[in-house]
């Protein structure tokens with residue numbers, strides 16, 4: 001994909017991530033990778049569960065997933 005992306009592209013900072021736990025029913029959708037890391041490691045530290053963060057394509061929206 002040869003999109004003409006600039007380093008300062010604001011869209012890059014507002015990607016949505018679905019943070020979910022593989023051990024319990026913990027699931028959280030957040031904006032931005034930093035937030036996903038915070039939420040994920042917070043749950044992981046608290047419960048020692050395995051947490052994964054999946055990038056959510058913006059085109060899907062939140063209702064169709």
Ligand SMILES: [Zn+2]
Pocket residue numbers: 021022023024025026043047049050
């Ligand atoms: Zn968990």
